[in-house]
Amino acid sequence: MIKVMTIFGTRPEAIKMAPVVKELLRRPGIDTKVCLTAQHREMLDQVVDLFHLPVDYDLDIMKSGQSLYDITARVLRGLEDVLKKEKPDYVLVHGDTTTTFTAALAAFYQQIKIGHVEAGLRTGNLLSPFPEEANRQLTGVLSNVNFAPTETARENLLRESKDDKNIYVVGNTVIDALLATVKKDYHFEDAEIEAIEEHKRVILVTTHRRENLGAPMHHVYRALRRLVEAVPDTEVVFPVHRNPLVREAVSEELEGVAGIHLVEPMEYEPFTNLMARSAIVLTDSGGIQEEAPSLGKPVLVLRDTTERPEAVEAGTVKLVGTDEEKIFHAAYELLTDEKAYKAMAEAVNPYGDGHSAERIADALLYIEGLSDKKPTKFIAK
Numbered sequence: 550m551i552k553v554m555t556i557f558g559t560r561p562e563a564i565k566m567a568p569v570v571k572e573l574l575r576r577p578g579i580d581t582k583v584c585l586t587a588q589h590r591e592m593l594d595q596v597v598d599l600f601h602l603p604v605d606y607d608l609d610i611m612k613s614g615q616s617l618y619d620i621t622a623r624v625l626r627g628l629e630d631v632l633k634k635e636k637p638d639y640v641l642v643h644g645d646t647t648t649t650f651t652a653a654l655a656a657f658y659q660q661i662k663i664g665h666v667e668a669g670l671r672t673g674n675l676l677s678p679f680p681e682e683a684n685r686q687l688t689g690v691l692s693n694v695n696f697a698p699t700e701t702a703r704e705n706l707l708r709e710s711k712d713d714k715n716i717y718v719v720g721n722t723v724i725d726a727l728l729a730t731v732k733k734d735y736h737f738e739d740a741e742i743e744a745i746e747e748h749k750r751v752i753l754v755t756t757h758r759r760e761n762l763g764a765p766m767h768h769v770y771r772a773l774r775r776l777v778e779a780v781p782d783t784e785v786v787f788p789v790h791r792n793p794l795v796r797e798a799v800s801e802e803l804e805g806v807a808g809i810h811l812v813e814p815m816e817y818e819p820f821t822n823l824m825a826r827s828a829i830v831l832t833d834s835g836g837i838q839e840e841a842p843s844l845g846k847p848v849l850v851l852r853d854t855t856e857r858p859e860a861v862e863a864g865t866v867k868l869v870g871t872d873e874e875k876i877f878h879a880a881y882e883l884l885t886d887e888k889a890y891k892a893m894a895e896a897v898n899p900y901g902d903g904h905s906a907e908r909i910a911d912a913l914l915y916i917e918g919l920s921d922k923k924p925t926k927f928i929a930k
Contacts, residue, residue: 551917553579553664554637558586558610558624558648561836563596564817566643568725569666570602572906578919579910584631586624586648587611595816600726606631617680620647628655639664639694639913643722645685645835645856653688663688666722666909668695669702670835670856677854678835679759685856694916696909698839699859699899699929719908720927723839724901727821731844735822741810742786742823750783750828750884752776756851757790758833765871766795769831769851770802772876777808779877780884785809786823829883829890831876838866839900847893849879859929864896899929 553573557566573581584606587593597604608627612619624647632640632655640656642649643666653663665688675683689695695711697703698721706716737743745751754773756766773785789799789811803809815823821840824830830841833851841848842865853870860866869879883890908927914920 550578550580551639551913551919552582552635552637553639553641553913554582554584554632554635555641556584556586556628556648556652557643557646558588558593558608559646560589560592560596560817562643562646562648563593563600563602564726565667565722565836566641567596567600567602568722568729568906569641569909571600572910573913574603576910576914578914582606582635582637584608584628586620586627586652588620588624588646588648592814592816599730599817617647621651624648624651625655628652629658632656632659632661637661638917641666641909642688643667645670645681645688647680647684650684650688653691657691662693663691664694664696664909664913665689665692666696667698667702668692668716669697669699669704669706671702671705672854672856674854677760678852678856681835682856694912696905696912698901698905699927701859717908717912717924718926719912719924720901720905721839722901722905722909723836724843724898725903725906726817727840727843728903730818730821731825732822735819735825737819737823739812739815739819741812742819745784745786745810748782750780751823751826752783752785752880752884753824753827753830753832753846754785754787755790755830755832755834755837757792757795758852761833761851761871762792762794763798765851766798767802768871768873769876770798772873772880773809773831774803774806775873775877776880776884777806779881783808783828783884786812786827788812788815788820790814829880831880842866842896842898843900845894847883847890849876849883851876859899863899863929864893865898867893897929902927902930
């Protein structure tokens, strides 16, 4: 028997760790504990409730106006007693949040083995995205086992002199979560979204990156305004991030524009089903670059760099940055050129097959000598 503590604190982490927690709970050789830092609160709780995750510890650190310093200090202090009490064999962290790095550091201070889920993503620029690139690289330095989502991620880790025997290519757990959530005849509780006519093509938009605040976001929103005017059978659905700076820019550029629906941030289940209903997705998010291609949706990434080059290489994702003209023309082409649309929509999804969590549980039991079953390697098909 091994004890594994899974630690996460934001909605994206919860979504991607939910399949892992559920799989670990199914394994008789694993004593599973879950600790929330609650770096985010409300949106994290929505995911915990949706997937019915048991929570053993909740640090509840979120405070209004919290800084990176605040998050780091509160997580580090909060985990000290939790880890001393539970003494897990492994701490599992996910991705690249401040919780991810700080939880790994807390585990390292107590010489607890660290498993990094979604290991090996890199842009190579510590400031883009900020602070995520630094968080994931620093977590990688501390990790004992690396669960890489793709072969590209594995190669990144090898270039950093990680031992290949400690790297497992498992696919991305977000696909496990996605496939369990999208439903064929889904009905939206939001009357505004439910009322969009069936023949209308939906452009789904999300923006929140710190590096895009200010002028870059205004450029993005002006391109959206032009799109709905130029392509009359389209409507934009834009769940607006709660960051006041994002909301201010959205209000200035898009408030009251016909064909643009500004809605509150959505819970995971309606959001994934909206993604399935959409024609194209414009986003500066990381996770959506993985999810949308699994549903056959072209993604235009509102960033100049991406830590997910596999999708760019496969043709499911295109980097367009925040230049108004570039965004407009890239989206317009997808919406008016069927061949261009199909080339992106029908490309191979390089990210997962819905069995990533199984591979992670298999790997932990195999490493600890509790199972002879070596985890299979994820290969994109």
